[in-house]
Structure formats: structure tokens, C-alpha cells
Amino acid sequence: MAGKNLPRSPLAPKTFPKLPDIAGVTLHAVETGSRYKGRRDLLLARLAPQTSIAGVFTRSTMPSAAVDLCRQNLRASRGRAGAILVNAGIANAFTGAAGAKAAQTVCQFVADAQSIAPDRVYMASTGVIGQDLDPAPLTRGITSALSGRASSWRHAAEAICTTDTFAKAASRTARLAGQTVTINMIAKGSGMIAPDMATMLAFGFTDAALPPRVLQALLTDAANQSFNAVTVDGDMSTSDTVLLCATGQKPMQGSALRSADDPRLAAFRKALVAVMQDVAIQVASDGEGAQKLMTIDVTGDADDAAARRIGLAIGNSPLVKTAVAGEDANWGRIVMAVGKSGEHADRDRLSIRIGGHQVARKGRAVAGYDERPVAKHMRGRQVHIAVDVGIGKGKSRVWACDLTHGYISINADYRS
Amino acid sequence: MAGKNLPRSPLAPKTFPKLPDIAGVTLHAVETGSRYKGRRDLLLARLAPQTSIAGVFTRSTMPSAAVDLCRQNLRASRGRAGAILVNAGIANAFTGAAGAKAAQTVCQFVADAQSIAPDRVYMASTGVIGQDLDPAPLTRGITSALSGRASSWRHAAEAICTTDTFAKAASRTARLAGQTVTINMIAKGSGMIAPDMATMLAFGFTDAALPPRVLQALLTDAANQSFNAVTVDGDMSTSDTVLLCATGQKPMQGSALRSADDPRLAAFRKALVAVMQDVAIQVASDGEGAQKLMTIDVTGDADDAAARRIGLAIGNSPLVKTAVAGEDANWGRIVMAVGKSGEHADRDRLSIRIGGHQVARKGRAVAGYDERPVAKHMRGRQVHIAVDVGIGKGKSRVWACDLTHGYISINADYRS
Numbered sequence: 001m002a003g004k005n006l007p008r009s010p011l012a013p014k015t016f017p018k019l020p021d022i023a024g025v026t027l028h029a030v031e032t033g034s035r036y037k038g039r040r041d042l043l044l045a046r047l048a049p050q051t052s053i054a055g056v057f058t059r060s061t062m063p064s065a066a067v068d069l070c071r072q073n074l075r076a077s078r079g080r081a082g083a084i085l086v087n088a089g090i091a092n093a094f095t096g097a098a099g100a101k102a103a104q105t106v107c108q109f110v111a112d113a114q115s116i117a118p119d120r121v122y123m124a125s126t127g128v129i130g131q132d133l134d135p136a137p138l139t140r141g142i143t144s145a146l147s148g149r150a151s152s153w154r155h156a157a158e159a160i161c162t163t164d165t166f167a168k169a170a171s172r173t174a175r176l177a178g179q180t181v182t183i184n185m186i187a188k189g190s191g192m193i194a195p196d197m198a199t200m201l202a203f204g205f206t207d208a209a210l211p212p213r214v215l216q217a218l219l220t221d222a223a224n225q226s227f228n229a230v231t232v233d234g235d236m237s238t239s240d241t242v243l244l245c246a247t248g249q250k251p252m253q254g255s256a257l258r259s260a261d262d263p264r265l266a267a268f269r270k271a272l273v274a275v276m277q278d279v280a281i282q283v284a285s286d287g288e289g290a291q292k293l294m295t296i297d298v299t300g301d302a303d304d305a306a307a308r309r310i311g312l313a314i315g316n317s318p319l320v321k322t323a324v325a326g327e328d329a330n331w332g333r334i335v336m337a338v339g340k341s342g343e344h345a346d347r348d349r350l351s352i353r354i355g356g357h358q359v360a361r362k363g364r365a366v367a368g369y370d371e372r373p374v375a376k377h378m379r380g381r382q383v384h385i386a387v388d389v390g391i392g393k394g395k396s397r398v399w400a401c402d403l404t405h406g407y408i409s410i411n412a413d414y415r416s
Numbered sequence: 417m418a419g420k421n422l423p424r425s426p427l428a429p430k431t432f433p434k435l436p437d438i439a440g441v442t443l444h445a446v447e448t449g450s451r452y453k454g455r456r457d458l459l460l461a462r463l464a465p466q467t468s469i470a471g472v473f474t475r476s477t478m479p480s481a482a483v484d485l486c487r488q489n490l491r492a493s494r495g496r497a498g499a500i501l502v503n504a505g506i507a508n509a510f511t512g513a514a515g516a517k518a519a520q521t522v523c524q525f526v527a528d529a530q531s532i533a534p535d536r537v538y539m540a541s542t543g544v545i546g547q548d549l550d551p552a553p554l555t556r557g558i559t560s561a562l563s564g565r566a567s568s569w570r571h572a573a574e575a576i577c578t579t580d581t582f583a584k585a586a587s588r589t590a591r592l593a594g595q596t597v598t599i600n601m602i603a604k605g606s607g608m609i610a611p612d613m614a615t616m617l618a619f620g621f622t623d624a625a626l627p628p629r630v631l632q633a634l635l636t637d638a639a640n641q642s643f644n645a646v647t648v649d650g651d652m653s654t655s656d657t658v659l660l661c662a663t664g665q666k667p668m669q670g671s672a673l674r675s676a677d678d679p680r681l682a683a684f685r686k687a688l689v690a691v692m693q694d695v696a697i698q699v700a701s702d703g704e705g706a707q708k709l710m711t712i713d714v715t716g717d718a719d720d721a722a723a724r725r726i727g728l729a730i731g732n733s734p735l736v737k738t739a740v741a742g743e744d745a746n747w748g749r750i751v752m753a754v755g756k757s758g759e760h761a762d763r764d765r766l767s768i769r770i771g772g773h774q775v776a777r778k779g780r781a782v783a784g785y786d787e788r789p790v791a792k793h794m795r796g797r798q799v800h801i802a803v804d805v806g807i808g809k810g811k812s813r814v815w816a817c818d819l820t821h822g823y824i825s826i827n828a829d830y831r832s
Contacts, residue, residue, distance in 0.1 A: 062755030062763045094751045096764065096780035129748025130781050238755055318734075318819075319827055326828030332545025335510045339478030339654055347478045348512065364512030365546050403734075405824050411735055412742030412820075 006410065011285035011293050011381060011401070012166040019153040019171045019184045022205045024048030024247025027152070028145035029159035032137040035089025035127060040151075040159035042141040043086040045203065046114065048247045053081035053122065054216035056223045058240035064093035065103040065133075066123040067239060073119045079212020081245055082116035084203060085123045085142070086160045088188070092125040092133040093238035102133040109139045113146055124201045124241040126162050126188060157186040160201055163410065164190045164286050170278035174271035177264050178253040181208040183271055187279040190286040200227065200283050202242040204275065208268060209248035210257060217260035218272055219244045226276035229308055230284045230399045231315045244272075284399040289406025292324050292383050299395040300388040306343045307389070307396035313341035314385060315400030324383050325402035329374040331359045338387060349390030356384065422826065427701035427709050427797060427817070428582040435569035435587045435600045438621045440464030440663025443568070444561035445575035448553040451505030451543060456567075456575035458557040459502040461619065462530065464663045469497035469538065470632035472639045474656035480509035481519040481549075482539040483655060489535045495628020497661055498532035500619060501539045501558070502576045504604070508541040508549040509654040518549040525555045529562055540617045540657040542578050542604060573602040576617055579826060580606045580702055586694035590687035593680050594669040597624040601691045605699040616643065616699050618658040620691065624684060625664035626673060633676035634688055635660045642692035645724055645814045646700045647731045660688075700815040705822025708740050708799050715811040716804040722759045723805070723812035729757035730801060731816030740799050741818035745790040747775045754803060765806030772800065 026046040034041060047053075055074050057067050085106065092099045103123055111118040125133065151159075157167035168187045173180050189200030210218070223242060257265065285293050296314050301307035314320055317337040323330040331352050338345055348363035355377025358366050377383065383402075442462040450457060463469075471490050473483050501522065508515045519539055527534040541549065567575075573583035584603045589596050605616030626634070635658065643658060673681065701709050712730050717723035730736055733753040739746040747768050754761055764779035771793025774782050793799065799818075 058755075059758070060752070060755030061757075061759070061761045062751050062766070091748070094748060094763065094766075094776065094780060096778070098780070128746075129751055130776065131748075132781075238752055318823070322824055322827035325824065328828070330544075332507070332510060332547075335478050335545055336476070336654055339474075339476030341477075342475070343477070345477045347510065350478070350510075360510065360546065362512070364510060364514070403824065404828075405821050407734070408738055408741065408819065408821050408824060411738035412744070 006163070006165050009165045009286045009290055011290055013282065016154050016167060017169055017171060019169055020182055022182055022184055022247065023207045023249035024051060025205045025245070026150050027156040028148060029151040029155040030141045030145045030148070032087070032141035034087065034134070034137045040155055041088045042138060042145070043156050043159040044110070044142060044145045045084040045156070047081050047083060047245055048249060049082070050248055051081045052079055052210055052212040052215045052246040052248065054079065054212060054219040054244045056219055056242045058237055060238045062094060062238050064091055064125055064239040065095060065099040066092060066125040067241060068100065069103045069107065070122050070124070070241060070243070073122055076119035077117065079216065080120055081122055082120035083110050083114060083122070084243060085110055085121065086201060086203070087125050087138055088160055088162050089127040090125060090131050090133045091127045091129045091239050093129045095130065095132050098132055102135050105135040106138045110142055113142060122243055124239065126160065126201055126239055129238060153184065153186065160186065160188045162188065163288060164188050166286060168279050168282040168286070170275045172271040172275045174267040176208055176252065176268045179250045181206055181250050181268065183275045185275045185279050187283060189283040190288050200240060202227065202279055204244040206246050207249040208246050209251045210246040214257050214260050215244060215246050218265070218269060221260070222273045222276045225273050226280040229311070229397060230280040231312055281399050284401050287401035288410045289404040289408070290401035291404055292381055292402040294324055294383050294385060294400045294402065296398045296400065297386040297395070298389065298398070299386070300390045300392060301394035302344055302392040303394035304396050307394040308398060310338055310341045310343050310345070310387065310389065311396050311398030313337045314387070315398050318403055321400070321403035324378065325404045327375070327378045329354060329359070329371050329378055334385060334387065344391065345389050346391055351388040351390065353386040354378070354384070422579070422581050425581045425702045425706055427706055429698065432570050432583060433585055433587060435585055436598055438598055438600055438663065439623045439665035440467060441621045441661070442566050443572040444564065445567040445571040446557045446561045446564065448503070448557035450503065450550070450553045456571055457504045458554060458561070459572050459575040460526065460558060460561045461500040461572070463497050463499060463661055464665060465498070466664055467497045468495055468626055468628040468631045468662040468664065470495065470628060470635040470660045472635055472658045474653055476654045478510060478654045480507055480541055480655040481511060481515040482508060482541040483657060484516065485519045485523065486538050486540070486657060486659070489538055492535035493533065495632065496536055497538055498536035499526050499530060499538070500659060501526055501537065502617060502619070503541050503554055504576055504578050505543040506541060506547050506549045507543045507545045507655050509545045511546065511548050514548055518551050521551040522554045526558055529558060538659060540655065542576065542617055542655055545654060569600065569602065576602065576604040578604065579704060580604050582702060584695050584698040584702070586691045588687040588691045590683040592624055592668065592684045595666045597622055597666050597684065599687055599691045601695050603695040603699060606702040606704050616656060618643065618695055620660040622662050623665040624662050625667045626662040630673050630676050631660060631662050634681070634685060637676070638689045638692045641689050642696040645727070645812065646696040647728055647814070647816045697815050700817050703817035704826045705820040705824070706817035707820055708797055708818040710740055710799045710801060710816045710818065712814045712816065713802040713811070714805065715802070716806045716808060717810035718760055718808045719810035720812050723810040724814060726754055726757045726759050726761070726803065726805065727812050727814030729753045730803070731814050734819055737816070737819035740794065741820045743791070743794045745770060745775070745787050745794055750801060750803065760807065761805050762807055767804040767806065769802040770794070770800065
């Protein structure tokens with residue numbers, strides 16, 4: 001975890017990106033001393049009145065107290081938000097009624113301090129499962145946050161980290177009905193990363209004016225092309241949360257938006273997918289122990305969803321991941337992973353490329369296969385695998401990382 | 417792989433078990449020099465005329481040529497066998513029409529040499545995927561086998577190994593309609609092990625007289641309680657094969673058996689499950705890099721199949737497996753794995769025991785939880801995890817191993 005001073009991932013971006021201000025969003029990142037010492041571990045994001053919010057959450061049947069609370073508040077407030085609170089260190093998952101009460105206590109404190117309805121306060125918690133969350137250090141942290149100055153995007157992104165070796169963020173702009181709007185997103189995640197949801201917390205903010213229902217549809221769709229297409233270890237967290245807020249500080253010109261399919265949203269939709277893919281790839285790049293980023297393209301499948309499942313079967317396979325770690329062009333393991341995915345496939349039509357080099361075509365190795373250019377590609381930091389299933393037009397792109405000794409070292413003594 | 421002289425698994429049985437002769441079975445284990453040097457790598461098992469055979473195979477959509485051939489021959493011969501041939505080193509998977517032809521050539525050679533119908537020759541291949549199988553060294557090996565003396569069970573079990581660090585076998589006897597019959601089984605497997613089928617080859621032999629249809633039903637049922645309940649890495653092979661042969665050398669007294677539910681089969685059925693669980697546990701114990709054997713009991717689930725899926729989600733979770741490797745009583749990861757399984761579960765009724773010690777009950781840690789006895793249990797070689805889902809009466813037991821640096825070392829350079 002961050003406290004261990006793990007070396008920065010070799011796949012990390014060189015620098016933290018520049019994120020412009022978003023009107024209607026004020027960030028406060030503070031230290032509570034709850035579990036980590038000497039670092040910011042609490043983020044409070046204050047949002048302009050009438051901010052819209054949408055959420056996508058873990059599909060775990062063991063959701064954390066914060067996930068329960070977010071789901072309830074999304075319904076109760078009909079997609080409105082006044083604040084988001086994030087604590088790092090304690091997941092407040094599998095903590096029973098006491099856990100639910102602790103989350104409520106902290107959110108009520110935020111609501112009272114800001115004079116907003118409690119169902120407009122959202123919470124996310126990340127860290128160890130099964131330990132009780134003590135509200136006291138958090139409420140002290142909130143008081144300190146509210147009396148202090150606003151924090152930078154970088155400090156906000158750092159405050160939500162746990163085992164992450166670098167803070168993750170991205171930003172894009174888009175034209176929307178005569179305005180230029182901005183989308184910023186910060187995220188954390190490096191282990192317990194699997195799709196539905198990729199285990200992560202991510203918080204997006206835009207100054208666009210979007211009704212909650214439209215915002216939710218845009219978020220769900222973009223999540224399928226980003227967070228739900230990234231995997232580190234196939235383990236799905238109890239706490240995965242992606243929230244997207246639209247402060248509405250740049251009001252639309254023209255008639256109101258009623259549907260996510262409104263053609264005026266085309267550029268915004270594209271920018272949102274780009275922001276979310278950017279941070280999702282950063283999460284894969286910070287996979288625990290990761291030394292190589294895998295980009296997996298699956299084409300020719302029955303449909304896009306089936307293609308994504310095959311891509312994830314490849315990206316999750318320990319044998320594929322260790323082959324990538326070992327820079328071994330052992331493409332037979334890719335065949336194995338396609339075969340185990342359970343998706344319909346025709347062995348005798350399957351083709352595989354690695355780094356653009358055809359290694360297998362229509363059910364067997366290509367004639368005169370020369371492994372040297374493939375082996376050279378695999379010695380790089382970025383490994384590209386392309387599989388054509390040969391049965392349809394569905395396609396998907398998935399990101400994953402290799403499986404190394406570093407993953408074992410980090411996870412065999414994570415908690416102690 | 418075996419050629420690497422990996423140290424014997426610390427979880428291996430002290431000695432190779434004593435296996436009695438089975439009337440109607442003659443074993444020949446020889447060296448072909450195909451891929452491994454200086455070790456036996458080909459097994460030919462010759463079977464008495466009218467031997468019954470049953471099979472369970474990988475569910476991979478990318479099955480090997482040998483798996484295709486076995487499935488065809490089971491149908492064509494209506495469950496009769498004259499010989500089984502097993503080669504180690506080359507999986508002959510994803511080798512297209514040439515691979516199918518190579519398998520046929522080798523099996524036809526066996527059929528001609530023994531003057532039996534080619535649809536009574538079964539084959540299994542294990543090793544690297546995607547490499548062509550050259551029939552010549554195998555046919556030379558078969559000639560040498562047939563001109564030589566019979567081999568021991570131990571040499572047979574050794575000849576089918578690849579990355580295995582010890583040869584696997586088990587034997588039981590049972591009373592069946594006035595006779596004492598014997599069941600022997602040999603198996604290989606240590607990586608690419610996942611249920612449906614646990615990635616392995618296993619060959620069982622009994623002198624009992626059982627019609628093919630009854631034998632198949634008994635095998636399928638026993639596989640669900642053994643090979644389909646064991647996992648090393650969640651990767652399913654293209655080549656998983658379990659064959660069970662009944663030579664009929666100890667004919668039944670009384671009326672013919674028509675159904676696997678015949679009460680006279682009770683003891684045989686129990687012995688078969690015991691033999692198959694014994695070798696399945698040996699496979700988990702030889703999981704690549706394994707230092708600890710996990711036994712996972714799931715109770716209180718909707719049905720037995722759901723309980724097995726939850727058990728496998730726990731046994732496959734990299735985070736649970738690394739926690740076990742690190743001797744870390746991080747039971748929150750067990751909650752995570754139950755949650756990600758997708759099976760219906762009620763978070764607030766879930767209970768967990770480790771090594772018999774209650775750690776969580778009804779959705780949270782037990783009051784005054786003392787980690788010390790749990791930590792002590794986890795320092796042993798055998799780790800027992802029990803989860804009660806609290807919603808029904810379904811139950812299942814699953815075996816798995818921990819995930820260690822050894823797994824990475826073995827698999828990051830398996831092929832090179």
C-alpha cells in the first residue's frame with residue numbers, strides 16, 4: 001500500500017496531468033490519521049446546488065456500507081448531489097449494522113455542516129474489509145477541511161489512494177450545444193481489480209448541465225468501454241464506485257436534453273469515454289506488481305459483449321499474464337484462455353496476432369512462423385494481443401497487466 | 417516442468433502408494449525422446465477385450481486433437497476400449513487438420529499392432545499447445561513398448577507427468593456383488609488446473625464388470641465431487657481428460673447391472689469417489705509453486721452446485737491465495753470472493769470459520785475476535801476455510817492451493 005513506499009509503476013505516466021478547475025466543484029483533501037500516517041487520506045468534494053449525479057457500482061453481493069448508502073441516496077435524491085466524501089484505509093465492508101450507522105453518521109455530519117439534505121451526500125470507502133469504521137477521525141477531518149483552503153486535483157487524487165503507486169487523473173474538453181465543457185476524473189485502484197466494476201473508485205466532474213437520467217445513461221455506457229474492460233487480477237471488490245457529477249455551471253443553449261442519444265451529446269460522449277479509458281488504463285498500469293500493460297483486441301465475435309468476455313478471459317488468465325511477464329511468446333496460452341471463456345468460438349477459424357505479427361491463423365500456427373519479431377515486441381512495456389474469433393462482427397478492447405513476483409510480494413503481506 | 421528438476425512439492429505424499437495389479441490391464445512406459453530427454457514420456461495401457469470405458473473431458477471450446485479423437489471413439493465403439501496411449505510434452509492442441517491426422521496415425525499404429533479396431537484406441541496428449549506432433553518417435557516408442565516387459569504403476573504415473581513434481585496415484589477396493597474389486601487411478605496435473613475439468617489427465621482402471629453406460633454415469637458423478645472441485649489457477653486446459661476403464665475380469669454375480677443407481681453399486685461408488693478425490697487432492701497439492709493446501713467447505717447455500725461455485729471463487733481468488741501464502745488471516749478477502757462469485761448470498765447472514773475458529777458471523781467480525789489461533793492455523797501446511805452462506809442446505813467441498821512466487825517463477829519461463 002502507499003504506506004509501504006512501493007516503487008512507482010514503470011507503466012505510470014511521466015507526470016500528473018494538468019486538470020483545469022471545474023466551476024461548481026471545491027475539493028478538500030486532509031489527513032485524518034485513521035489508518036495511514038503522514039498523508040492525506042480523506043477527500044471532501046463540495047458541489048454546487050442542483051448538481052446532477054450518476055453512479056455505477058460493484059456487482060458484488062457483499063457491497064460495502066458506502067455502496068449501499070450511495071445507491072439509496074441516488075434513488076432518494078433523484079440524482080442530485082451536494083458533496084462526496086471518500087476515505088482511504090478502511091473499506092467499511094462486511095461491518096454489519098454498525099458499518100451502516102458509521103457511514104450515516106459521517107454523511108449526516110457533512111450534511112449538517114453544509115446545510116444540505118443528507119440524501120445528497122455520497123460516500124466511498126476503500127481499504128481493509130471487515131474492520132469497523134470509527135466516525136470520529138473522519139468528522140474531525142471534515143471540520144478541518146471545511147475551515148481550510150481548497151485543495152488541488154493532485155492532492156485530491158492522492159488522498160483516495162491505497163496500494164496505488166501513483167495518483168490517477170485525466171481531463172478532456174468537449175463542445176456541447178455552443179459551450180466548451182470540461183470533464184475531469186480522478187481514480188484509485190491497483191489490486192482487486194476486475195470488471196463489473198473494475199475495482200476502483202473514480203470520481204468524475206463536469207461543468208456541463210445534464211439531467212440525472214441522461215448523465216446516468218452516459219456513465220453506464222462509458223463504463224462498459226472503460227472500467228468494465230480493465231482487469232488486474234479478476235478479483236471484484238466490495239466497494240467499487242464510479243460517480244459522475246455535472247454541476248450545470250455551463251448551461252445548455254437550446255432545448256433541454258431528454259435523452260443520452262441526443263445528437264448534440266456526440267462530442268461529450270466521446271470525451272467522457274476518452275477520460276474514463278484514460279484513467280482505466282492508468283489503473284491497469286498500476287496493477288500490483290505490473291511491469292507490462294496488455295492491450296487485447298478481440299474481433300470477429302458474435303457480439304461486442306462476447307468479445308469483451310473473451311478479452312477478459314485472456315487478460316485474467318494467470319498463465320497468459322505470467323507468459324507476458326516472462327516475455328515468452330507462448331501464444332498457446334491465449335488459445336487456452338479463449339477456450340476456457342465459455343464463449344462460442346470455432347477453433348478452426350481462430351487467428352492470433354501479437355504486436356501486429358500473425359502467429360496463428362485458422363486454427364493453427366502460421367506456416368514458417370518466425371518468433372523473433374514477436375519475442376522482440378514482448379520485451380517492450382506495451383504488449384498488444386489481437387484475436388479474431390472468425391464468427392461475426394462483434395469487437396471489444398480490454399486492458400490488463402502482467403502477473404509478476406511483485407503481485408505476490410504485495411499481496412502476501414498486504415495487511416500485516 | 418519435470419525437466420527442470422523442480423523441488424518436490426512440500427504437500428506431496430511421503431511415498432508413492434502401493435497399487436495392486438488389475439487383471440486385464442498391462443502397462444508399458446517408455447522413452448521416446450520427443451521433447452524430454454532421459455525420462456519415460458509415453459504410456460501405452462493395453463486392455464482386455466470387451467473392456468468398458470467412460471470419459472470426462474475439458475469444456476474448452478478449443479479441445480486438443482486427442483480430446484476430439486476420444487469423444488469420437490467413445491461414440492463409435494459404444495464405450496469399448498482396447499488401449500490407451502498417452503504422450504507427455506506435446507499437447508497436439510491448436511494444430512489443425514495436421515494435428516488430427518497425427519493423432520489418427522498414432523492410434524491406427526496401435527490398433528494394427530494389437531489387431532484391434534482403431535475406434536477402441538484412446539489417446540491423451542499433454543504439454544505445449546500449438547506445436548505439431550510428430551508421429552514417428554511415438555510409433556517407435558509403441559514398437560519398443562510392445563516388445564518389452566510390462567511396466568509398474570509407478571513408471572506409468574511418471575511417464576504422463578509434465579510440470580508435476582511427483583507422480584500421482586491412488587487405489588481402493590470395494591465389495592461389488594460378492595466380489596472384491598479394485599480401482600487404481602494415475603493422474604498428472606499441476607498448472608492450468610481449473611474445474612470443468614480440473615486440468616489434468618487421469619486414467620482409472622478397475623477389474624469390475626460394468627456396462628459402459630453405468631460406468632459413464634458413475635464417472636460423471638464422481639468427477640463432480642473430485643476433479644471438478646479442485647483448482648490451481650482457474651485456467652482450463654485444452655486437453656483435460658479422465659478415462660475410466662472396467663476390464664470385467666471379476667464378473668458380477670446375480671442379475672446384470674442396468675443403472676448407476678443400483679444399490680449393489682453403493683460401495684463401488686464410494687470407493688470410486690475416494691480414489692478420484694485422492695488423486696484430485698494430489699493435483700492441488702502439486703499446484704505450481706504450492707506451499708499450502710486449502711480445503712474449502714461451503715454450506716448453507718441454495719444447492720450443491722451453487723456451493724461449489726462459491727468454493728471455487730474462493731479457491732481461485734488471487735487475493736485469497738496470496739493471503740494464504742502470506743499466512744495472513746485476511747478473511748475480508750474471503751468475503752470479497754463470495755461476493756464476486758455472482759451466486760445468490762445474503763451478506764448479513766454470512767459466517768466464516770478458519771481452522772475451525774469462528775472469525776465472522778452474520779455479516780461481521782465476531783465480537784472480541786482473537787486472531788492468534790487463526791494465525792497459528794494459517795502457519796500450517798493445511799488451511800481450512802469454512803463458509804456458511806445461511807440461505808439453504810446446499811454444500812460442497814473444494815480444494816485449492818496458495819499462490820506463491822514459485823508459480824510466477826515456473827510460469828514466467830515455462831516454455832523457454
